[in-house]
Amino acid sequence: SGLRQTRLTAEAGEGERWPGLARLGLVAASASTPLHAGLAPALALAVQSAGDDVGQGVQRMSRQVGMPPKKAADDAEPCREGCMCMTLGCPYSHPRTPRCRPRKVNAQVVVMRRDIEGKLWVLLQRRGLSSAICPGRLAAVGGRRELSDSNSQSTAIREVFEETGLLDLGFSRGAPPELLRAAKDAEAKKPLAFFPFQQGGVVDWFLLLLDGDGTFVPAPHKQSNADIGPLMAAISGAVPSPAFGHAWVPVHEAVLIGDEDCYGGLAHRVQEAVACIVRRIEYVAEHEDRPT
Numbered sequence: 001s002g003l004r005q006t007r008l009t010a011e012a013g014e015g016e017r018w019p020g021l022a023r024l025g026l027v028a029a030s031a032s033t034p035l036h037a038g039l040a041p042a043l044a045l046a047v048q049s050a051g052d053d054v055g056q057g058v059q060r061m062s063r064q065v066g067m068p069p070k071k072a073a074d075d076a077e078p079c080r081e082g083c084m085c086m087t088l089g090c091p092y093s094h095p096r097t098p099r100c101r102p103r104k105v106n107a108q109v110v111v112m113r114r115d116i117e118g119k120l121w122v123l124l125q126r127r128g129l130s131s132a133i134c135p136g137r138l139a140a141v142g143g144r145r146e147l148s149d150s151n152s153q154s155t156a157i158r159e160v161f162e163e164t165g166l167l168d169l170g171f172s173r174g175a176p177p178e179l180l181r182a183a184k185d186a187e188a189k190k191p192l193a194f195f196p197f198q199q200g201g202v203v204d205w206f207l208l209l210l211d212g213d214g215t216f217v218p219a220p221h222k223q224s225n226a227d228i229g230p231l232m233a234a235i236s237g238a239v240p241s242p243a244f245g246h247a248w249v250p251v252h253e254a255v256l257i258g259d260e261d262c263y264g265g266l267a268h269r270v271q272e273a274v275a276c277i278v279r280r281i282e283y284v285a286e287h288e289d290r291p292t
Contacts, residue, residue, distance in 0.1 A: 100196040104149075106203040107156035108142035110273040111166070113210040113248070121248040122270055123241060125163065126228040127263060136226055138235075139263040141246075142203070150174065152196065152204035160208070164243035165219035168210055169194065188215035197276040198269065207273045216242035 079092035111123035124138045143159040145152065157169045161179060169175055170183030171190040193209040225245025232238050235257070237250040251274060255267045 102151040102153040106144050107152040108140045109156050109206045111208045120251045122254045124249050125246045126226045128224050129226045134263040137263045156206045162221040165217040167215045186215050
């Protein structure tokens with residue numbers, strides 16, 4: 001019922017709740033405008049460029065979108081959306097955030113993919129009904145650090161595989177050799193991006209952007225998740241994932257899910273992850289001509 005109420009709230013004026021998303025065409029700018037089915041071209045190209053090496057993809061983005069990233073003036077007024085601004089070339093200033101490095105804490109991973117139309121999706125799981133915290137709610141993938149984990153990045157890789165069976169992270173630094181072999185044998189693709197983007201008190205948040213749909217095998221710990229099927233009808237645009245208890249949800253729908261239906265401020269973290277991609281693309285554009 002909470003999910004359905006969230007949808008009604010969104011229809012009443014989601015552009016006012018998420019002005020950055022409205023500018024990008026992710027949600028309606030007014031109640032009379034239907035929800036946009038895909039991503040704005042600027043964000044789609046920004047996400048496409050996110051997996052490139054430093055200096056690559058920026059000229060393509062500027063040329064195709066026709067809006068080269070702008071550097072905010074030193075005396076520019078602060079952006080009212082702060083570090084969560086999702087507008088490429090925003091002329092306002094944004095707070096600088098320290099570069100996150102993996103700590104020896106728990107890990108949560110915002111797993112994303114793009115379809116052939118450039119539409120961005122996020123992988124959500126339904127927590128087990130017997131979970132001690134927020135049972136049955138929607139969440140990102142992740143969990144507690146184990147003593148064998150060297151840091152939160154190791155925790156993130158382990159938890160993603162254990163809960164979803166995703167092999168793509170086998171190519172990431174710190175992945176166990178057996179996961180790398182399995183990824184190669186299954187012809188999985190190296191992720192476009194995998195890095196920490198935010199820190200909580202006892203958790204590091206990671207962004208994982210897949211190259212394609214991802215390669216899944218049966219998850220070792222799939223019993224820790226609950227069947228997400230009963231919630232599918234209440235999550236607009238959601239499609240089943242190969243991983244039990246998980247579904248792919250359009251980003252513009254995921255950010256409208258109320259806190260009463262998700263765990264750990266999920267909608268807020270999804271918006272932060274996308275904004276982080278945009279800021280990184282603008283940083284590359286700003287520094288591409290400087291010697292490295």
